[in-house]
Amino acid sequence: MERNTFAACLRAVRENAPLVQCITNFVTVNDCANILLAVGGSPTMAHDIREVEESVAGVQALVCNLGAIEDVEAMRLAGKKANALGIPVILDPVAAGVTTIRRSACATLLEEVRFTVIRGNASEIRALALHQAGGSGVDVAAADAVTENTLPAAVALCQSLAQSTGAVVALSGAVDILTDGVQTVLLRNGCPTMSRITGSGCMLTALLGAFCGANASPLPAAAAAVAAMDLAGERAEALRLQKGTGNATFRTDLIDAVFNLTEEQLTQGVHYEVYQG
Amino acid sequence: MERNTFAACLRAVRENAPLVQCITNFVTVNDCANILLAVGGSPTMAHDIREVEESVAGVQALVCNLGAIEDVEAMRLAGKKANALGIPVILDPVAAGVTTIRRSACATLLEEVRFTVIRGNASEIRALALHQAGGSGVDVAAADAVTENTLPAAVALCQSLAQSTGAVVALSGAVDILTDGVQTVLLRNGCPTMSRITGSGCMLTALLGAFCGANASPLPAAAAAVAAMDLAGERAEALRLQKGTGNATFRTDLIDAVFNLTEEQLTQGVHYEVYQG
């Protein structure tokens, strides 16, 4: 993957202005819509089972965010329709291992829908890959967090999930892992304050919809989306430290930074490597 | 319509502090509540079918936002009760033409509820007026956008819908059209960044509730609400260009600008004309 691929993927988003349908949770739905508008896409949050199939026929990507656990049937219907139409589908398995219905929902969705990208934190990816219960709440469990020591095992887990599902797997953490099961890319951008707002993960998943809706190759598209989010986080963190503000201003500055992100910033700022495992 | 009418309508909102019930979508509900508080009104977002009729009896206006497509029955019940009590009802036909259930919901609501104001973008107004399918997502379709060339046809469409429904029709766009079917007013304020945040339309619809709840005449009330929103957008845009911020800060500045909007700003800033068609 070339360094200028990131910028090319961002340019495609702005040129194509993809319409992204998100079936997503009520906690962060407004942020997801605004970050889609910030990056140059357009959001629709239609999620009623009576209209999702009709709605998805007019969009460039579909995002299924399991935070909306009550909308799993809508995700299944919309996902199958998107598959039939060749529209990319992104899965965010929020709190995948935490409760019985979430494990069951993941199993159903993975069985019936082909996902283009699956994005989660280490606990969620582990729960999907190993069909395990685990964790509480929506944040990564301390024991699951990826460190330099546990990186090879985490990469192997992501590759295994990518191979079994056919999806690009994007594991978010201090190191971001992206893999299609063959090629694996690591990104080392972002900042700790991203975990002090709700919706960092959900917003990234929305961006994955925009990037996959505007670019044909999922792995570079996903890597560019992750890089865009992380660099926006770095910009917002710099502003927070400079202004002495907190997590609420950080959230606003993060979306603003996506709005103002240039191709040059992306090319120059991204810290990535192709993983040689 | 006199220039000082706009300020008089704003003053009435602040003096009466209307309580506005919004049956509205989860994407922008928080923004709708905060902009109602900004303008000097008070929000209640009760939408459960078991309580909407009881709730609406205590408010000064009801807003039905079709983004909440799952709440159409609540809108119908609350709308009929509001009609019986003489409380103004505002309709925002979000994505009216996009799916079958939305066209059906619009038909039901227009048949059973008398609306004081119907506010939408050009695609939504067209779908209502012509009972047509069309568009995808929640934004205006490029082919529907009102230009100076298509303005006479758009005005005629609005007038026709106003006459058939008895509502003031407010079409939002680069030029805003307001008509009760007899008198028509055009407004030329606002800024392009309003379409780069989610909820510009929903927030305006909420403001229409506040202005109609505090003023007896719907056409000037609606024109004043549109002017207030557009001038707030212009103020937020000036700040955005000055500060180099993005759409998230713009959203915050927009609500702030409504909070701080003065009668004098409204009188001096509004660009309106009575349309001689």
Added chain:
Amino acid sequence: MERNTFAACLRAVRENAPLVQCITNFVTVNDCANILLAVGGSPTMAHDIREVEESVAGVQALVCNLGAIEDVEAMRLAGKKANALGIPVILDPVAAGVTTIRRSACATLLEEVRFTVIRGNASEIRALALHQAGGSGVDVAAADAVTENTLPAAVALCQSLAQSTGAVVALSGAVDILTDGVQTVLLRNGCPTMSRITGSGCMLTALLGAFCGANASPLPAAAAAVAAMDLAGERAEALRLQKGTGNATFRTDLIDAVFNLTEEQLTQGVHYEVYQG
């Protein structure tokens, strides 16, 4: 209650990082999550009846916010489970007296769940204590607002509700009243602009979850949560007056102020007295 108790309770929140499950309304759910992250806690907003009991087993506190009137059964199930596990449960009886289903929901919840803290405005506390209908919308009715003249009667009402329920009662207003039925504390912090944003009350209730989840004694924990919120409000108000901003920036600054609140600010800024009734 000693002055340094407030800071000690805040310190415990930051040291224990309590996971707080909120069954709360869609209007302010994002703000509730972000203020929990701001104070050093962690949010989960699981509210599906199929998973709330499983979810609550992994958290340090449960918040039941009656704004989510459609989730009363989830609150009942989660509340009973929390009681069985010794996890503190906070009730926010939003608009308690306004409609029939809200009065009924309150009766059910008070009968079946033991609450650690009940927090509401004067109209809501009155509705709970006297089983009365009253009010419209979600704000305190003017006739119910606590003044220095009506303070003794308001305290007596809170004490009565505390004694009948076993909960600490926290009445929010210009004067905040906190009582466990025996000891009563008054706080005189905060600012008027807190009533010009949606969610001041909901966010405080979320903070009560964090403080009770990290501290064993409910009365000082609740008093510290109220003091933290009110001091953050004072900080945000000072910024608003200085910058000439509005209620939207105020909301952002309020959450930021919780993020940056120091133990020293809390110790020095709180205006409290133990009530000698």
